[in-house]
Amino acid sequence: MSTGNDQPGWTPPARPVPPGWAPQQPPSGWVPGSNNPATQSGTQQWSPGVLSPPTPKPGVIPLRPLGVGEILDGAISSIRAQPRIMLGLSAVVAVFTQLLIVPLTWLLLRDTGDLALGIDQPVSPDEQLAFTASAVSAAGIQILVTLLAALLLTGILTVVVSRAVLGQEISAGQAWTQARPRLPALLGVTGLVILIELGVVVLSVGPGILLAALGAPTPLVVLAFVLGVPAALGAAVYLYVSFALAPPAIVLERRGVRASLRRSRELVKGAWWRTFAILLLVNVIAQILAGILSVPFTVLTLVVTFLTGGEDSINPYEILPLLVTALGAIVASAVAWPFTAVSTALLYVDRRIRREALDLELARAAGVTLPTVDVPAGPPPAR
Secondary structure (H helix, E strand, C coil): CCCCCECCCECCCCCCCCCCECCCCCCCCCCCCCCCCCCCCCCCCCCCCCCCCCCCCCCCCCCCCCCHHHHHHHHHHHHHHCHHHHHHHHHHHHHHHHHHHHHHHHHHHCCCHHHHHCCCCCCCHHHHHHHHHHHHHHHHHHHHHHHHHHHHHHHHHHHHHHHHCCCCCCCHHHHHHHHHHHHHHHHHHHHHHHHHHHHHHHHHHHHHHHHHHCCCCHHHHHHHHHHHHHHHHHHHHHHHHHCCCHHHHHHHHCECHHHHHHHHHHHHCCCHHHHHHHHHHHHHHHHHHHHHHHHHHHHHHHHHHHHHCECCECCCCCHHHHHHHHHHHHHHHHHHHHHHHHHHHHHHHHHHHHHHCHHHHHHHHHCCCCCCCCCCCCCCCCC
8 A cells, every 4th residue: 555645545445454445447348337347358248138136235335336326325324334433423523623612602702692683772883893703703713613523524434434335344443543644634635625715716706806996887896796706606616526525535545635636536527517416415415404403402592592691682692502502513413424424435436436447346355246247349239
């Protein structure tokens, strides 16, 4: 297994000690989208109407190109197979996240509850500016801490998924040992992607802001924003999808920051829209799950806010309402985070099966035999 930052390194885990998963060249005659290598002669007999044997499924997914439903089912099966490490570890990370977020939010916003709810007397521009600055700071801290926590989980859970695909289990300590050296690269790729996204936004929306600051005619400013905002949004989504598979490549192939971004674009190439649709569906499902799990805590937060507020003051940023909100965030994150991380890792596996015949390597590592089906050397005969 290569240990260089830009060297591939993920080969399917072989029993008993798994190396990394390194990209392998498809066998000669391999047909993308199938799991059947061509024969040595290269001449196969096409057999119409013959059903192929079932694909082996040593772990959470069958060893063949995956459908959308199989990716989602594989994510759920992975969580159910090892709930202690999937849900338990996610909950632990979420607890530490909230231990950072709650005190900082309380310090920044504890005196702005009435202003936030809009029930106070008219405020001065200075007070409104101070509240906005505090709210933006609190939101920024929450996003940063959450992002770092999600990255940590992505690294660890990707290692777990690489074993679950083969029907093997791994302890949290073993997963952490394998993922820990890759955390700097995960942080680096996240920072680089954020900088790229910010650069795209500045280039797209900046002209409109500059024109407004210089007092340009209103129609010209509006036109700049009408053109710039959709361009920024489209470019941001395109880059997000193109780079979405970089974290699994960092952890499983032991690639460096820039190499992982190139690797992700290579895997997504030719299937951008499918990748986009799957990622969108995964994130929508995760948000729905998180929202459903958060509803009881949201209601309880409102009740606690009213009960702890004074006659003329209702403050959702008092410590008790914040603690109830944090409890809801922990429960929601413990389910949503692993679902998203595992689904992304399985999407990575699917792309490599389709492009590189990774199913053949996985089958050898799992000790199973893939069914062989004759692949026609030319077009099928006329029927």
